Amino acid sequence: MNETAVSPLAPAGFPDLPPVPGVELATLAAGLRYKKRADLFLAKLAPPTTVAGTFTQSLCPSAPVDWCREILPAGGARALVVNAGSANAFTGSLGETAAELTATTIAGRLGISATEVMLASTGVIGEQLPTEVLGAALLQLGGSLEASTPSSWGDAANAIRTTDTFPKGAAATAQIGDRSVQVVGIAKGSGMIAPDMATMLGFVFTDASVSSSALQQMLTPAVDASFNRITVDSDTSTSDTVLLFATGAAATPEITGPTSPGYAELATAVTEVSLGLAHQIVRDGEGATKFVEVRVTGAETNEAAKVIALSIANSPLVKTALAAEDANWGRIVMAVGKAGQRANRDALGIWIGPEQCAEGGVQKPGYSEETASKHLQEDEVALTVDVGVGNGKATVWTCDLTHGYIEINAGYRS
């Protein structure tokens, strides 16, 4: 396992996150893969907690993803268990059994039903979970909820890390009627969208009272606006999972749909927390030295704009140019051209930061490469492209592609 230095784009520290009534946290160093650090996380959720989820599009999903998809329609959750180090993906029927055993053990320990236990695993693909070690650890983990010093959000965010160089957390509040509710999230991921240790996991908790269907209506667009708009290397994990839990402990009037009072406010807070977590994942992108915002306007539709923006954000040649702080905007033209979405070459506008490089299909007269290069020397850079055919727009976030990425991924298992 490499000891990697903390990303230069990391926030100054882990944010101060408030407790969320109805959520109890526990973490444990189970030694499943890592030594001397917590690698197992449990959130106990008070009744009547509801849950919504979004999962990887991979056609080879992990056993925990299959498990969550199966139990999600019931809409309730009493616990979440996450382990780091082993993904329980591509592990066949033994993997299914390991997932079921995990849920059953925690359920037995907490006196709940196994089908109310959400699961997530992240780590190496193709290795079986060591079920005996895990079983004992789960019993201990359940017991530790009664400890005098409960685990914090920071402990939890640390326990779910793999190649992450810093723990990730975000919080917001929402006003529902005259009451304020908490929205707190933690996440892991640094090779989003990547496999192995680099799965993207996000868990968001609120003490509002929300029906599971309203919660899902809220989560889907929040994920689309955040976790689905970041990319580190275009690879997609077998295990990507985002779960949103609402404990109802704030005793606010139940939100049952988009027209319920407080729906919009809570949806905004959930999106804000999701976006905060997503940006932190990009900031921890493997080998990243630049946080890059790619904005596309003038596309046929918003969806087309997103495809073009991701084509730019995923292009190895754009990303290596950014690493070199090289204002090589011809590579942006290339990435627009290969995206397969309508664009008017002869009306294309390209900006690096505030400096417009291209206009009307050619280099802009008076374009200053010096100004563009200066912008690229910042830690946070912005690329803007107008493709000149419509009103569709989208923003996505990525990082640059550096020797660090190769270093981490070519050395990672050894």
Next chain:
Amino acid sequence: MNETAVSPLAPAGFPDLPPVPGVELATLAAGLRYKKRADLFLAKLAPPTTVAGTFTQSLCPSAPVDWCREILPAGGARALVVNAGSANAFTGSLGETAAELTATTIAGRLGISATEVMLASTGVIGEQLPTEVLGAALLQLGGSLEASTPSSWGDAANAIRTTDTFPKGAAATAQIGDRSVQVVGIAKGSGMIAPDMATMLGFVFTDASVSSSALQQMLTPAVDASFNRITVDSDTSTSDTVLLFATGAAATPEITGPTSPGYAELATAVTEVSLGLAHQIVRDGEGATKFVEVRVTGAETNEAAKVIALSIANSPLVKTALAAEDANWGRIVMAVGKAGQRANRDALGIWIGPEQCAEGGVQKPGYSEETASKHLQEDEVALTVDVGVGNGKATVWTCDLTHGYIEINAGYRS
């Protein structure tokens, strides 16, 4: 400009390529961008040479690509002009004019029509061609055809290079009735499918007599089986061009369609030459240290198999694992999963070289990581995946992703 060492995967030397009757070659050091090397290539083609072409799918194609697309339907060609160093892409109406001037100048010098002059440019995007320098050089180039020592295929292959570390050529013969005809090709490209200096160009010449429609029918599947099945970094150039010329100088009976005698033989030779050139491009992949064959079987259709194979071949995480000679087959599972094509996770088989890693959805009992790792230490490696749903199959070729790629592309313009 970086001086890059020759790729470790380069062939021992440039092949011995025979002349193709009806084709005369000239090259010149025009100083358009490079110093002290030829950067301009002319092939003069005897009447009644026919031509077929395939071009980049980019929606921001270069001016020469637009030019060729416009004149191709006429089906005849009397010359081909290629310059290296500047792509004449994203250059607006000035770029169009530069393309037309190039064709017109050569046409005037050779006494042919400008609409019989095929063009290709490769190099930096967004810079205008220096038309005065180019104009004078073209006149000189036309004159040099009368020189006592004509240019060779090796000279031509060198003149069209940009970041290529070695010139690329291949030849085959085909039997048409009792006559043997030549098929000779040259190509450039090392960041296929990449922009800037890394455009993929291929030019194939035969002295057979073939109608332009039959030639196109022959070229399209040949390109699909070769140039369209290689990938270095998943980026697509604005300028990719493959042209096939038939001079008819061998005076063989004209091939007018797939049922003509000799069609199958010639098509086979064209495919063989195209594949030879395509493989050389992969061997010159930027930073490549491994030549990688990815075979997919058991897919729903051949097209689905190709999508899955390219998903594996383009995955940065698979490619960095190969660079590290790390038998991390979980990353192959990931790449299959993200391809978006039907695959049966629980019937998946994965082989690294001769060693089967995975079978029936889990690691194969008795799998030897040592044997797999040993295979990965070779220069040429093979990954085989059976996705267990049908009879579709495809093979594609790629290289590994190393520090060398970052080095070349993060440093390239400076």
